[in-house]
Amino acid sequence: MSTTEASSPGRTKYRFEDVAPDTLAGRFMRQFWQPISLASAIEPGKARPVHAFGESFTLYRTEDGAVHLTEFRCPHRRTQLSTGWVEPDGIRCMYHGWKFGTDGQCKEVPGEDNANYIKRISLKTYPVQEYLGLIFAWLGGGEPPAMPRYTAFEKAGYLDVTTYFRDCNHFQNIENGIDEVHVNFTHSVGVFGTSGLNEEVPQVQAEQTSYGLVAKGIRSDGRVRDTQFLMPNILMLKLPATAEGETDWRNYISWRIPVTETLHMAFIVQGIAVSGDDIGKFVAAREAEAAEIAKLPSFKEVSLKVMAGEISMTDVPLRPDITGIQDYVTQVGQGEIVDRSQEHLGRSDIAIVLLRRLWENELRLLEQGQPLTQWRVPDMLAPSKGL
Numbered sequence: 551m552s553t554t555e556a557s558s559p560g561r562t563k564y565r566f567e568d569v570a571p572d573t574l575a576g577r578f579m580r581q582f583w584q585p586i587s588l589a590s591a592i593e594p595g596k597a598r599p600v601h602a603f604g605e606s607f608t609l610y611r612t613e614d615g616a617v618h619l620t621e622f623r624c625p626h627r628r629t630q631l632s633t634g635w636v637e638p639d640g641i642r643c644m645y646h647g648w649k650f651g652t653d654g655q656c657k658e659v660p661g662e663d664n665a666n667y668i669k670r671i672s673l674k675t676y677p678v679q680e681y682l683g684l685i686f687a688w689l690g691g692g693e694p695p696a697m698p699r700y701t702a703f704e705k706a707g708y709l710d711v712t713t714y715f716r717d718c719n720h721f722q723n724i725e726n727g728i729d730e731v732h733v734n735f736t737h738s739v740g741v742f743g744t745s746g747l748n749e750e751v752p753q754v755q756a757e758q759t760s761y762g763l764v765a766k767g768i769r770s771d772g773r774v775r776d777t778q779f780l781m782p783n784i785l786m787l788k789l790p791a792t793a794e795g796e797t798d799w800r801n802y803i804s805w806r807i808p809v810t811e812t813l814h815m816a817f818i819v820q821g822i823a824v825s826g827d828d829i830g831k832f833v834a835a836r837e838a839e840a841a842e843i844a845k846l847p848s849f850k851e852v853s854l855k856v857m858a859g860e861i862s863m864t865d866v867p868l869r870p871d872i873t874g875i876q877d878y879v880t881q882v883g884q885g886e887i888v889d890r891s892q893e894h895l896g897r898s899d900i901a902i903v904l905l906r907r908l909w910e911n912e913l914r915l916l917e918q919g920q921p922l923t924q925w926r927v928p929d930m931l932a933p934s935k936g937l
């Protein structure tokens with residue numbers, strides 16, 4: 551098969567990279583509960599801006615611990631609401647003190663005595679839920695469906711919850727998650743380099759499932775690494791235990807969330823099988839790692855130097871976040887939004903072709919006003935065979 555023929559299966563008439571609410575892909579992503587913040591990023595009595603899916607919002611937490619998501623700007627004269635004061639039952643704008651209840655209803659307009667006018671003003675609010683150390687939002691309008699539960703993570707001894715930003719379209723990272731062959735090259739150095747995974751380029755297979763797809767990296771000695779992809783933007787896999795006191799494989803789940811079309815974030819939850827004193831040791835090791843990274847040039851600075859040709863990837867010393875640097879360089883290296891019309895896909899891109907087909911099918915259903923596929927939450931896979 552020539553490379554030109556091989557490229558056609560990955561072609562699609564739809565723009566997966568769109569994020570705004572008036573685009574097909576943007577509407578599709580809003581048909582799912584999506585994480586928009588770390589729960590730890592918002593303390594009681596505080597508000598902050600959140601940028602996601604090409605929109606901006608105000609996230610705040612009242613003193614009772616409940617989180618609330620509303621419009622970004624004050625309806626009065628449009629300043630940023632997150633700069634205001636969180637009150638026990640709502641938020642007050644910093645500019646002229648207009649007060650809004652947690653249901654979004656305007657409650658007070660200093661200097662205004664027309665109660666009917668006040669009653670007519672409200673903020674748009676969005677359903678939110680705190681779960682697994684993240685704040686999930688429903689941005690799809692109307693009555694939200696029940697939020698999916700990922701029970702394997704509810705049982706973990708310790709939940710390690712992290713986030714990062716990457717300066718390219720989220721769909722590039724969605725595709726990367728099921729790209730088994732990139733591990734051999736992009737991650738030839740670092741944890742994957744020493745895991746035994748990279749001794750040979752695996753044969754790639756992909757199967758559609760009730761949740762999305764499973765991608766398999768099959769090695770000649772029978773070892774297989776499975777990666778579960780949950781529609782529309784979730785990666786779920788097992789990672790070997792590496793920390794002291796870890797008694798089982800790690801459960802890993804990650805959401806790729808657009809901020810704008812050219813910037814995205816990932817939210818990662820790892821269920822770590824530790825208990826007792828080992829929890830404290832794990833947290834201390836994580837903190838030591840973070841302190842080590844904080845002393846180094848940022849991952850973005852290093853990545854951009856590699857991309858500018860100022861240093862080469864082989865000059866980058868091993869560091870705890872080397873995997874993130876490697877992925878940044880290859881994904882941002884595709885361009886802010888990859889031009890898929892210029893790609894030439896091969897046999898090893900079979901999982902990516904399947905992923906695009908699943909997305910294409912859903913976007914077509916949405917376009918035609920038909921019901922979308924009801925995806926399930928899968929059980930965690932057993933640890934990949936032989937790894």
Ligand code: FES
Nearest residue numbers: 624626627643646
């Ligand atoms: S802009 Fe918010 S109260 Fe005036």
Ligand SMILES: [Fe+2]
Nearest residue numbers: 732736737877
């Ligand atoms: Fe990677």
